Amino acid sequence: MTTTTTPKSDERMAQVGFFRSLFQRPEIGALIGAVVLWIFFAIVTPENWVSINGLARILDPASTWGIMAVAVALLMIGGEFDLSTGVMTGTTGLVAGLLSARAGWPLWLAILAALVFALIVGYLNGFLVIKTGLPSFIVTLGSFFILRGANVGVTRLVTDQVYVGGIDKTVGFESARAFFSTGISFLGVEWRSSIIWWVVVTIIATWVLMRTKFGSWIFAVGGDANAARNVGVPSNRVKIGLFMTTAAAAWLVGTMNIVRLRSAVGSQGIGQEFYYIIMASVGGCLLTGGYGSVIGAALGAFIFAMAFTGIPFAGWDTDWYYTFLGVMLLVAVLVNNYTRKRATEMRAAAAKSRTED
Amino acid sequence: MKEPMLEVRNVTKMFGSIIALSEVSCRVYPGEVTCLLGDNGAGKSTLIKVLCGVHQPTDGDYFFEGERVTFNSPREALNAGIATVYQDLALIPLMPIWRNFFLGSEPESGFGPFKSYNIEFAKRTVREEMGKMGIDIRDPDQPVGTMSGGERQSIAISRAVYFGAKVLILDEPTAALGVKQAGIVLHYIVKAKRQGLGVIFITHNPNHAYPVGDHFVILRRGRILADYRKDEVTQQELINLMAGGEDLVKLQQELADLLEEPVEVP
Numbered sequence: 001m002t003t004t005t006t007p008k009s010d011e012r013m014a015q016v017g018f019f020r021s022l023f024q025r026p027e028i029g030a031l032i033g034a035v036v037l038w039i040f041f042a043i044v045t046p047e048n049w050v051s052i053n054g055l056a057r058i059l060d061p062a063s064t065w066g067i068m069a070v071a072v073a074l075l076m077i078g079g080e081f082d083l084s085t086g087v088m089t090g091t092t093g094l095v096a097g098l099l100s101a102r103a104g105w106p107l108w109l110a111i112l113a114a115l116v117f118a119l120i121v122g123y124l125n126g127f128l129v130i131k132t133g134l135p136s137f138i139v140t141l142g143s144f145f146i147l148r149g150a151n152v153g154v155t156r157l158v159t160d161q162v163y164v165g166g167i168d169k170t171v172g173f174e175s176a177r178a179f180f181s182t183g184i185s186f187l188g189v190e191w192r193s194s195i196i197w198w199v200v201v202t203i204i205a206t207w208v209l210m211r212t213k214f215g216s217w218i219f220a221v222g223g224d225a226n227a228a229r230n231v232g233v234p235s236n237r238v239k240i241g242l243f244m245t246t247a248a249a250a251w252l253v254g255t256m257n258i259v260r261l262r263s264a265v266g267s268q269g270i271g272q273e274f275y276y277i278i279m280a281s282v283g284g285c286l287l288t289g290g291y292g293s294v295i296g297a298a299l300g301a302f303i304f305a306m307a308f309t310g311i312p313f314a315g316w317d318t319d320w321y322y323t324f325l326g327v328m329l330l331v332a333v334l335v336n337n338y339t340r341k342r343a344t345e346m347r348a349a350a351a352k353s354r355t356e357d
Numbered sequence: 358m359k360e361p362m363l364e365v366r367n368v369t370k371m372f373g374s375i376i377a378l379s380e381v382s383c384r385v386y387p388g389e390v391t392c393l394l395g396d397n398g399a400g401k402s403t404l405i406k407v408l409c410g411v412h413q414p415t416d417g418d419y420f421f422e423g424e425r426v427t428f429n430s431p432r433e434a435l436n437a438g439i440a441t442v443y444q445d446l447a448l449i450p451l452m453p454i455w456r457n458f459f460l461g462s463e464p465e466s467g468f469g470p471f472k473s474y475n476i477e478f479a480k481r482t483v484r485e486e487m488g489k490m491g492i493d494i495r496d497p498d499q500p501v502g503t504m505s506g507g508e509r510q511s512i513a514i515s516r517a518v519y520f521g522a523k524v525l526i527l528d529e530p531t532a533a534l535g536v537k538q539a540g541i542v543l544h545y546i547v548k549a550k551r552q553g554l555g556v557i558f559i560t561h562n563p564n565h566a567y568p569v570g571d572h573f574v575i576l577r578r579g580r581i582l583a584d585y586r587k588d589e590v591t592q593q594e595l596i597n598l599m600a601g602g603e604d605l606v607k608l609q610q611e612l613a614d615l616l617e618e619p620v621e622v623p
Contacts, residue, residue, distance in 0.1 A: 211473045213463035216456050223449035230411070230447040232432040232461035290451045 026284030027296030029335040033282065033328075034303050041310040048313040056189045062305030063198035064253045066298045068272070069279035070198075070205045071249035073297035075242040076280050077209070079222035079289025080129060080136040082243060083273045084121070084143040088250035090268030091147045092118050093257050094155055097164035097264030106171040115251050121147070122247025126240030136243075144273065152266040162266035167258055181256040194256050198298070201249070205294040218242065222289030278325060279304055282332040303328065360423060362387045362555040363408070363439070363524050368417030370403050377403040379579045380417070385524060385555040390546060392566035393559045394599055395576035401559050404576065405526050408557070409441040410434035422523075432461075440522035442513040442530060450502025454494060455479040457501050458486070458516050486515045490545060507538030514545050524555040531565045543569050563595040575599065 099110035220228035283296025361384035410428030
C-alpha cells in the first residue's frame with residue numbers, strides 16, 4: 001500500500017501549484033490592495049506620486065505606523081487586542097520628556113526609564129488579562145483611559161501646560177536623535193531613519209513568527225490557548241510577552257516622536273490604537289487570533305500611509321481619510337474571511353477525496 | 358508478576374465540595390491496554406487529568422515506575438513519559454500539521470538568541486512518522502482543521518509515540534468517529550501496546566474496549582465499580598456493567614411502558 005501511494009503523493013504535491021499556494025498566504029490581500037492603491041494614486045495625481053520624493057513622503061508615516069502594526073499583529077495572532085498602544089506612544093514620550101527636560105536626567109537614561117515603564121505597563125496588561133480572564137479589549141480599554149488621563153494630568157501638574165518642551169536642550173539629545181529618528185539624504189531626497197527601523201522590526205518579527213519556536217507558540221495561543229497549554233506551551237508567558245512587545249514598540253515610536261519634534265505632547269497617539277488594529281487586519285490577521293502575517297501588517301501600514309499622503313496630494317478633503325479607513329477595514333475583514341475559507345475548503349475537499357480513494 | 362508502570366492508590370479529587378473521584382486505585386502495566394470505562398460524569402476525565410498532571414490529587418498516592426511522584430503540570434508528566442491524547446486532541450486547527458506535531462517540543466538549530474525552528478527536519482519527520490502509521494501526508498503545510506477525525510487522532514497518537522511516551526493516555530479517541538475511522542485508531546492502540554507502551558484507553562464504548570483491552574476498570578460516580586482482567590469478563594458482561602445492570606433493566610421497562618401508552622390523537 002505504501003509503495004503505491006508514495007510516488008502518487010509526490011505527483012499530487014506538484015498539483016498544489018504556485019498560484020494556489022500564493023493565494024493561501026494571509027498577506028496576499030494587503031499586497032494586492034497596496035498595488036491597486038498605488039496605481040490608483042499614480043493615475044489621479046501622477047506628478048506628485050510617481051517620484052522618489054513621493055515615495056519618501058509615503059514612507060515617513062508608514063514607518064512609525066508599521067512598527068506599531070507589526071507588534072499589534074503579533075499580539076492579534078496571539079489572540080489578544082491592545083487598545084493602549086496609541087496612547088502608550090504618548091506616555092513613553094512624556095515619561096522620557098519629563099525625566100530629561102524637567103528632572104534633568106540625561107536623555108538616554110530617561111528613554112531607558114520610559115522603556116522600563118512601558119514594559120511594566122505591558123506586563124500589567126497581560127497579567128490582568130490572564131488573571132481575570134476578561135477580554136483584553138476591556139482590560140486594555142481601561143489602561144487606555146488611565147494613561148490618557150494621566151498623560152495630560154501629570155503633565156499639567158508638572159509643567160502647567162499639556163506638553164513638555166525643551167527636550168533638545170537635554171544631555172545626549174543629538175546622539176538620541178541620530179539613533180532614533182533623523183533624516184538621511186539619499187537619491188537627492190531626505191528619508192526618515194525610522195524607515196530603517198520599520199524594515200528591521202518587520203524582518204525580526206517575521207523571523208520570530210515563522211522561524212522560531214516562539215512564533216509557533218504565538219500561533220498556538222491565538223488558535224487555542226488551552227490546547228497549547230496542554231502540550232506544554234507556556235501560554236500565559238507568551239501572551240504577557242506579546243503585551244510587553246506592543247508596549248515596547250510604542251516606546252520605540254514614542255521616543256522617535258519626541259526626538260523628532262523636540263517636545264512631548266499630552267494628547268499624542270490617542271485614537272491611533274485602532275489604526276494599528278485595522279492595519280493588522282488589512283494585513284491578514286484574523287480578529288479571532290491564530291492566523292495572520294507580520295509582513296501583511298507592514299503592508300497594511302503602507303496602504304494607510306498611501307491614503308494619508310495621497311488624499312491631500314490629489315487635492316481632496318482629508319476628512320475622507322477616515323471614511324477610507326472604515327471601508328478598508330470592512331473590505332479587509334471580508335476578504336480575509338473569504339480567502340481563508342476558500343483555502344481551507346479547497347484543502348478539505350482534497351483531503352476528503354484522498355480518504356475516499 | 359510484572360511491576361506496574363503507573364499506579365494510583367486511593368486517589369481522591371475534590372472540587373470545592375464536589376467529590377469528583379473517591380479513593381480510586383488502579384494499575385497500568387507496560388505492553389498492556391488498560392481500558393477505563395464509565396458513563397458521562399463517572400470521573401474518567403478527572404482521573405486522567407490527575408494522571409497527566411493537569412490536576413493534583415486532593416488525597417492519595419501516585420506512583421510512576423515505582424517512585425512516588427507529584428506532577429504539577431502536564432509538562433512534568435510528559436517529561437517523565439506520560440503522554441496524553443486529549444478528547445479535543447490539543448491540536449490547533451489553523452496551524453499546519455508540522456507545527457502541531459512539534460508544538461511545545463520544537464526542534465531547533467543554531468545557538469543562543471539565533472536559535473531557529475528546524476522546519477525542514479520537522480516537515481520530513483512528520484511525513485515519516487505519519488507514514489509509519491500508514492497515513493500519507495501529501496502536504497505537511499496542510500492545516501490540521503481540514504483533516505478527518507481519524508487522521509487527527511493519528512497525528513496526536515504518533516506525536517506522543519515519537520516523543521518517547523512510556524504511558525499513552527487516550528481520552529475518548531473513538532468517540533466522534535465512524536466505524537472505519539475508529540478501526541484505524543484501534544489499530545494504532547494495538548501498535549502502541551506492542552511497542553511496550555502502557556496504554557490507558559478511555560471510552561464509554563465497550564465494543565471498542567473489549568477487542569483491544571487487557572484489563573478493564575469501570576468507574577461510576579467517582580468510584581471504581583469493577584476492575585477485571587480480560588479473562589475474568591465477557592464482552593456482554595462488560596456492556597451490562599457499563600450500562601449499570603439494574604439501571605438498564607429499569608430503562609428497558611420504562612421504555613416498554615412508554616411504548617404501550619395510548620397515543621393521543623388531537
